[in-house]
Amino acid sequence: MIGIVDCNSFYCACERLFKPDLLHKPVVVLSNNDGCIISRSDEAKAVGIEMGSPYFMQKNDLKKNGVITFSSNYHLYGDLSWRVMETLRTMLPDGCVEVYSVDESFIDLAHIEPTALQSFTVSLKNIIEQWTGISVSIGVAPTKALSKVANRLAKKNKQVTGCVLILNTDKKITQALQKTPIADVWGIGYQYAKKLSNYGINTAYDLTLRTENWAHQELGGVVGARLFRELKGFPCIDMQSERVTKHMIATTRMFGNPVTTLHELEEAVATYTARAAEKLRRQHAAARGITVLIVPKQEVKGSYYRHGPTKSGAVRLPLATALTNELVKAALELVRSLFEAGKTYKKAGVILSDIVPETVIQGNLFAQAPDNTKARALMEAIDNINFSMRGDILKFAASGTTRNWKMRQEMRSPCYTTRWEELPLLK
């Protein structure tokens, strides 16, 4: 059996952990730039605050209901996430934990006796809460997709389930599928939900009444076929081992204030490139592909999108590199070629791709391999200083110093667990 462990209202839970007075109060956490609502406590859900809704549209409702609002604090969430995942790794054999996102892990429970599943899962939940202060829900079923179904129902009926639900008989599975709206199925997003409802498919169960071929045809080929089989109880999505290097590394941001000059755009792109390069080095990798994208502000009448079409450009470097200066140089050339005077921009980003481990950088017949020893030592020194001090105390001149475009974060909590100067104080 496969389980999924999912932290309840994770970002809100992190904020509350250090402010126990907020325990039974409505709390929400906002996305970067204080753009929209991305985490809600049960109390906030109860007063009708919508997930993903823009902050500026909900501001009045939040105030009226006394909802406490936080900007997002990823240092804090990342650290607490790590504690939860480490607890899971302590409680399960090697290779049985697959971290799926910041607040979710799949766990392989094949080694647990069927009769012991319930008690094991409950004790797992209790230990996580005791050790980390974060409450979790656990869904268990024969496949990943079904464990997500179980998890959703466990969360929805906390009083009945105690946040743990095990689907271990065909009858329980069928009932669970009947209670699951198609749009809430893992792998069914907005487009597919719309399409399926046109076919009269409104629950997960309705989908299982079709055939695998039908799912293949209508839901994106093998992806849909796989999902169909998973819902029928045949595992098709294996547990993944920890990925050593990512395939792509992106740093993209909306601007705090709109940008109109090339100079500011260059600063932003240089900053994002430096950040992406840092992530690259942290996983001991190098990249050959670099893409720069800029997004103009522009009303498109009648369009769902609130911004103009993204302009992007990409280059392939002669040799994979992890050196900030080399990547910045390429990125700046790209942004200059994309920029159009007279337009106002609201977002920019950098994507590194074609990523290889630094030990296997492929030679290039036509490019002289330079001696990078010194440059790499410099990068390491910069990374170490930036890591042990705070933020980006050392940066490249191209990143600029004024940074009018930096994002807004007006209600961020302290980094209680990752910065000495922000440790909580006891009187």
Next chain:
DNA sequence: TCTGGGGTCCTAGGACCC
């Protein structure tokens, strides 16, 4: 004038996830 079959690799774009 007629013009095969079986591949690989790459990129762009679409769908999804949290």
Next chain:
DNA sequence: TCTGGGGTCCTAGGACCC
């Protein structure tokens, strides 16, 4: 006035190979 960020996988289609 103000709507996030960082990923994954898959497919289709074009260029190219013999």
